[in-house]
Amino acid sequence: MPTLLVGYYGFSNAGDEHLLKKTLSLLNSLEKNSKITTLLPSNRKKIWGLISTIYTCDRVVLGGGSLLQTRTSKKSLYYYLFILGLAIFLKKPCYGLGIGVGPIDDPVSRWLTNRVLSRFESISFRDDLSFTEFSAFPQRALLGSDLLFYKFKPFKPAYNSNGPVGVSLNTNIETEENINDINDLLNDSFPWVGIAAHLGVDDVMLNSVDVKGEYLEDLLEGRYDDNVVYSCIISSRYHTCLWAAAAGVPFISIGLDPKCVSLSILFGQEHRFSITEEIIDDIEHVCSQADKYIRALKKGVDTAILRSKVHASVLNPTLSIFGFDVSTMPLSSVLHTLKKESEQQKLTRLITLNPQMIMDCEKDKQLNDWVKKANLIVADGQGVVMASKLIWKKDISPVTGIDLVEGVCELGGKVFLIGASKEGISLSVDSLKTRYQDLEVCGYSTGYLTPEQEFEVIEKIKESQPTFIFVGMGFPRQEYFIQELERAGVIGVVIGVGGVFDVFSGQFSRAPSWVRSLRCEWLYRGAKQPERILKWGFLPKYLYKLGKHLIEK
Structure with a gap:
């Protein structure tokens, strides 16, 4: 079935690229040899070509990720709402697979998002916050989990009590000053390495303070050896937190982003709203209670795997x-x-x-x-x-x-x-x-x-x-x-x-x-x-x- 797959793909963001692979795998498992057009940098600005694709497709699938939000850009929210709204106007069935919604700050944007989601055939949400806030609109809104856990294959365990602290910050939001703060705080207490989630962005920022580390893309694909271990991970990157949970490494999520807060709740981990000196106490506490946090991780992963089974039913509402x-x-x-x-x-x-x-x-x-x-x-x-x-x-x-x-x-x-x-x-x-x-x-x-x-x-x-x-x-x-x-x-x-x-x-x-x-x-x-x-x-x-x-x- 001709399908338009909408997402933030092709921009070297490891989490989004992994979501693309998972989403394509799910769609192809339901329909072999299906014709799928993916929204990529090469076609996302060609408006007339995009309109033609919507007109000729049989359905539109909003892939996993937090596309409908104003935290990074209000323009991107309206871009995606335009695509989905046009599909709905042309009476194309729209589906959401493992999506996160918000934060959406202004009331007009929230109203438009509500209107669009209310016309979806079916949606699976990836977190409790999105599900609670928006589940009243489609008749069949399902609470799932991130698509990372769909047909989940366990990662190689990466916890070691003697390992360094892994740091993964969203450098689209954090500044070089934040990186320097982390560097100053941790260098006095813990050895640390960086985890770059956005190639060409995060790694550049880490290099500016002369810190090396791993690429999240390699971690998500399981391309790491036994030497890649962490005692704890602090992260404002959503998919770094997910990988940490799946690899059995206790984590502390950072920032005001509700989706990171929801991950800490799901996996029973700690959360900090900003980078302060108290982060050192948090790391010491997590490391000293590692067994407790690892047990919580396992319980959360089991829950996420169970919830992920709903995604396949979204396309058969x-x-x-x-x-x-x-x-x-x-x-x-x-x-x-x-x-x-x-x-x-x-x-x-x-x-x-x-x-x-x-x-x-x-x-x-x-x-x-x-x-x-x-x-x-x-x-x-x-x-x-x-x-x-x-x-x-x-x-x-x-x-x-x-x-x-x-x-x-x-x-x-x-x-x-x-x-x-x-x-x-x-x-x-x-x-x-x-x-x-x-x-x-x-x-x-x-x-x-x-x-x-x-x-x-x-x-x-x-x-x-x-x-x-x-x-x-x-x-x-x-x-x-x-x-x-x-x-x-x-x-x-x-x-x-x-x-x-x-x-x-x-x-x-x-x-x-x-x-x-x-x-x-x-x-x-x-x-x-x-x-x-x-x-x-x-x-x-x-x-x-x-x-x-x-x-x-």
Whole structure:
């Protein structure tokens, strides 16, 4: 899926470059060979090219890091808000992966940031402070951790009680005077070495006081030997603190940045708001109580690893509509998910949910529970789309049975079709084969079956081993049939598609594209098939249920 990845990448900041690798790894693990355009120095100032990329992509992902803040630059905040706001205006799904937000000082910037984040499909925050402050806006805001801990591979331990003190200061904020203060303070008490997080910036400042050390990039990549050890680390750099925690080195975070404070809280470490003489007492205290702080680090790392698991779920968000977890993914994402599921040796169920199904499920608890346990539920019906908009203020795109059949057939592969009359299903097969040259129809059957015939069809499905199985018997008959497929141990992706074969056979025509764009296909079908209107008795009950839910909410 074409994706625009937004972040502060390509500026030799070790933490951000490591985040880029982690984010790309996560995206590629969810979608192999995905087309990802990354915001880099080479393209971030080419506004028209950037607008074109946003227009042609299918989604925008805000990568890990603290991009939405005014501490370093208000201009950068508005730059990122412009990109995200344009994506939202163009109705591109936006997601946040392991993001930190703030500090944002002025009320106008906070209001704009709130407005943009409220339109995201889903967000995972990397720290408690960001999550607490902004989690009220997206329906699915998740508390995660820094992406450093996603699929975490332990670092080589770097603690040694006899090692030097490691110092890593944010030289975009700290001054040469601060470095000299540290130098004067530590030289009288502790041997110390520098840790440069921003190549070409931090190392230059350290060289000005004739201090050598390690590059954070090497530490984050695990490129260090047994001689690289520290008794303690003091740092105003977020990712240096993270590496220290992961490598088992007690640290003292420095500065007014809330994200460094949150790290000290998570990992049970000390924090100082400024560099004063008391830092010497803090270092002595931490070194004398190293075992306690190392135990706290281990506990914090375990928590961070556990929290990091939520990041993978961000790109597959759902909304709870009357207890049904309805996917908000566009059709392209749904098709990608189905393709990935088809590679697994199991039965995957997709439910195309509409208001009639919701009301019918109320009458049958077992069926209700079974439907809710489907691997994926999509909104097939304007009643469900309307509910998402009224309940969650989310305008999700409907994914109809016809859309799914057409999309899956474009993927190619083996399919098995069940539904309609004998003539109808035969005509549908001919139509689909004509339209999709790479499609292999390995079997088909009418949907009007006796119990004995159902058994025979299930055996044919097991023998032919299709990748996708379309069952068009109407609800709830098709669901009962799919239950039998499940009991028989059938493998593949099975989708209940209702009466779509009546369209593919040519018995009924689909609504024109302009009618579908107005989301009035249901009204068109009612006008073309007046007998369908007699089945709309559930609508007043559904509207009453929705209204009651909104009042109670």
